[in-house]
Amino acid sequence: MMLVKKVMGAGGFGAESDDYWVVEVSDVRRLGDVLVNSSNDVIAAFEDLQAVAVVSLDKNGVENWQKKYVYSTYDSAGFKWIGVDSSDNIYISTLYDLGLGASRDIALLKTSASTQAVLAQAGISSSSFDSPGKVSVDSSDNIYQALYYNDGTVGTAGLAKYDSSLLLDWIYKFNDGTYVSQFVATAIDSSGYIYAGGYARGAGTYDRRPYLVKVDSSGTVQWSIKTTNTISTVQDNYDYGGIIRGILIDSSGNIYISISSGYSISGNVKNMHVLKLNSSGTVQWHKQFSSTATDPSGPAGTTIDMCITTGGVLVVCWDDGTEFPTSTAIVGLDPSDGSVSWQRTINKKGYSSLHAHPLGGWCFSIADTSSPYGGYISRLPDDGSLTGLWDTLSYDSSSRWVSATGGMIWGASTISAVSDSPTETTPVYSDTATSYTLTKTTDP
Numbered sequence: 001m002m003l004v005k006k007v008m009g010a011g012g013f014g015a016e017s018d019d020y021w022v023v024e025v026s027d028v029r030r031l032g033d034v035l036v037n038s039s040n041d042v043i044a045a046f047e048d049l050q051a052v053a054v055v056s057l058d059k060n061g062v063e064n065w066q067k068k069y070v071y072s073t074y075d076s077a078g079f080k081w082i083g084v085d086s087s088d089n090i091y092i093s094t095l096y097d098l099g100l101g102a103s104r105d106i107a108l109l110k111t112s113a114s115t116q117a118v119l120a121q122a123g124i125s126s127s128s129f130d131s132p133g134k135v136s137v138d139s140s141d142n143i144y145q146a147l148y149y150n151d152g153t154v155g156t157a158g159l160a161k162y163d164s165s166l167l168l169d170w171i172y173k174f175n176d177g178t179y180v181s182q183f184v185a186t187a188i189d190s191s192g193y194i195y196a197g198g199y200a201r202g203a204g205t206y207d208r209r210p211y212l213v214k215v216d217s218s219g220t221v222q223w224s225i226k227t228t229n230t231i232s233t234v235q236d237n238y239d240y241g242g243i244i245r246g247i248l249i250d251s252s253g254n255i256y257i258s259i260s261s262g263y264s265i266s267g268n269v270k271n272m273h274v275l276k277l278n279s280s281g282t283v284q285w286h287k288q289f290s291s292t293a294t295d296p297s298g299p300a301g302t303t304i305d306m307c308i309t310t311g312g313v314l315v316v317c318w319d320d321g322t323e324f325p326t327s328t329a330i331v332g333l334d335p336s337d338g339s340v341s342w343q344r345t346i347n348k349k350g351y352s353s354l355h356a357h358p359l360g361g362w363c364f365s366i367a368d369t370s371s372p373y374g375g376y377i378s379r380l381p382d383d384g385s386l387t388g389l390w391d392t393l394s395y396d397s398s399s400r401w402v403s404a405t406g407g408m409i410w411g412a413s414t415i416s417a418v419s420d421s422p423t424e425t426t427p428v429y430s431d432t433a434t435s436y437t438l439t440k441t442t443d444p
Contacts, residue, residue, distance in 0.1 A: 019059060019359065019379065020361060020378075020380055020381055021061035021378060022377075023377045025046065025376060030047040030080075030350065032082070032351065032365070033045050033081045033353045034353045034354070034355050034364065034377060035084060035355045036355050036357050036363060037084045037088045038086070038088055041058055041059070042057045042363050042377065042379065043056050043057075043084070044353075046375065047080060048068060050071070051068050051069060052092055052109070053069070054082065054090060054092065054111075055067075061379065065113060068431065068434045069109060069111075070429065070430060070432050071428060080094050081093040081094075081132065081134045082135065084137065085137045086139070088112065089111070089141075090113070091110055091135050093132040093145055094106075103125075103130070106124040106132040107121060107122070108123065108160075109427075110164075116431045118431060121427050121429055122162060122166040122168065122425075122426065123424070124158070124160065125422060125424075126150045129150065130147065130150065131148040131149075132145060132146075133146030133147055133184045133186065134146050134186050136188045136194070138188050138194070141163075141164040142162065143162045143163075144160070144194050144196075145160045146158075146159055146185055146186040147160060148181075148183065154178060155182060156422075157173060157175065158171050159172045161219065170219045171219075171421070171422070172196070174200075179201035180201045181198065181201065182199055183197065183198040184198045185197045185198065185245060185246050185247045187248060187249050190249075190251065190253065193215070193216060194215050194216070194217070195212065195214050195255060196247075197210065197244030197257055198210075198243060199244065200226055206231055206232070206233060206234050206236060207231045207241065208261070209227045210241065210242055210243065210257070211224065211413060212247075212255075213413075214281065224412065226413045227240055227411075228410065229409050234261075234268055237263060238268055238270055239271055239288075239406075239407065240409075242301075244257050244258070245259065245305070246304050246306050248306045254279070254335075256275070256276050256306055257277070258273065258274050258305070258306055259273040259304070260272050260301025260304055261301065270291040270300045271406075272289040272300070272401070273408065274314075276335065285405075286405060286406035287405070288403065289331070289403050290403075291322040291401060292322075292400050292401065300319060300320050300322050303352055305317055305353045306354060307355050307362050308335055309382050310358060310360055311382040312334075313332045313333070313382045313383075314332070314338075316333065317331075317352045317366075318352070319350060323400070326348075327347050328346045328350070330346065330364075331343045344384045344395060345396055345400065346394065348375075348376075353365045357379055364377070364378045364380055365378075
């Protein structure tokens with residue numbers, strides 16, 4: 001794999017022009033989560049064959065370090081989520097196979113900038129295929145991991161709390177005993193309340209409803225909501241259902257959630273949803289983005305991520321499979337009312353992630369999900385003004401999505417927690433040598 005830096009000349013809020021850059025990542029299957037630590041370093045995770053890797057770049061895109069961890073059997077293909085604590089320790093949420101084709105378990109790893117070693121690791125296992133989600137870290141360095149596991153009867157949504165040594169404190173979990181539920185996203189507000197989001201299934205074929213819960217640090221539910229619209233067709237699901245993929249909390253305690261359907265069916269208008277709620281769960285605004293492609297047959301919105309920049313722009317990205325060439329959509333919104341400031345398209349479809357940079361602009365990662373594998377890590381300006389070719393990557397202002405006011409209706413959820421418990425496990429990840437190189441270039 002090779003990292004190639006391109007310095008991009010563009011202005012923006014709170015940053016010098018040469019602080020915006022693109023780093024090309026070759027020969028990785030999926031680029032994962034991206035974030036910024038207290039030292040203003042950009043950290044990105046990715047899947048490298050059957051391993052998980054992380055790389056750190058400084059604010060100018062220059063490499064600080066790289067790490068790679070392998071499991072004794074198989075590390076499964078999939079997105080890697082990361083979080084950092086107050087000491088800049090790094091937590092990686094991933095999954096691994098117990099053997100090729102066997103059940104998959106959830107892993108949580110801890111490392112730091114000062115060591116190559118795995119400092120701690122923990123896991124969750126059940127009777128079938130489990131799935132990890134995003135992680136968040138509170139002011140006391142407790143770690144919260146969204147997850148899904150199978151209790152032997154039905155799939156269960158879970159939110160696990162660990163201390164900084166990765167000792168399990170509790171798991172909040174729910175299903176209704178009949179239908180699958182799952183948590184994908186989590187976030188923490190300035191008062192220490194934790195939010196988890198995903199979906200809860202209903203009786204209908206397409207009845208998959210966004211579900212959001214707010215709990216305190218002891219796991220006690222403060223409130224929970226889900227959509228109450230009638231969902232009887234796949235178009236209903238695109239319009240009123242789906243999965244909460246991302247949660248973002250601003251400095252005033254407002255909650256932003258991003259939602260997409262889990263379905264890939266041609267002949268329907270695909271919708272992405274971004275909503276702003278207050279701390280009590282009341283919707284303030286709802287922006288719906290509808291596909292304009294003539295044959296939207298591919299999956300869209302497998303990942304949706306959000307950040308709010310220091311300049312006050314709500315940036316949202318999602319993978320766009322509605323036409324070829326497949327691409328990723330990025331929009332800039334006003335957080336106060338959801339009005340659209342700009343829209344961009346990148347000619348790569350893959351998992352993508354966003355994080356605001358404290359010194360200005362926003363950091364972005366994206367990768368192809370098919371051969372030839374590869375991806376990009378970048379720091380971009382608030383106005384999304386970077387255009388032109390990033391080597392083989394095209395970044396322009398074309399629009400494939402039309403925005404409108406969404407029509408979801410939300411109400412209190414009656415789903416209660418379940419009493420079953422998955423099994424705690426200890427994965428066996430170990431560090432291994434890396435051979436990634438960084439080559440710096442500039443645009444002509």
